[in-house]
Amino acid sequence: MMNKQTNKQTGDFNAADARRYRQLRAQAEREILQAADVICTTCVGAGDPRLANLRFRQLLIDESTQAMEAECFIPIVLGVKQLVLVGDHCQVGLMIVLMMMVMKVVIIYCLYA
Numbered sequence: 001m002m003n004k005q006t007n008k009q010t011g012d013f014n015a016a017d018a019r020r021y022r023q024l025r026a027q028a029e030r031e032i033l034q035a036a037d038v039i040c041t042t043c044v045g046a047g048d049p050r051l052a053n054l055r056f057r058q059l060l061i062d063e064s065t066q067a068m069e070a071e072c073f074i075p076i077v078l079g080v081k082q083l084v085l086v087g088d089h090c091q092v093g094l095m096i097v098l099m100m101m102v103m104k105v106v107i108i109y110c111l112y113a
Helices: 002-010 015-035 069-076 094-112
Strands: 058-061 082-085
Touching: 058 069
Parallel strands: 058 082
Antiparallel strands: none
């Protein structure tokens, strides 16, 4: 009895409290997501288990020219009916920027090796 009182006074969670907290948090997250008109996430975040039971009819990917194709497929394969890709086709693509960075590292390494 003393230990239970001490836990409540100090704010410590026991295993049952932690389980109840996780259940309440998950329930609150579900209610918020189900009530939302718009959900914003990254492409990779669209694969989050908390979104698994939700279906989206429309999908907008902003800065799609800066995203890798594999990232964009995550939300696309979840069954969207309408897809909008927004991006500036004049911007240098992400893959080109990454390759240029790798080349610089290799050159610097070769100079100092």
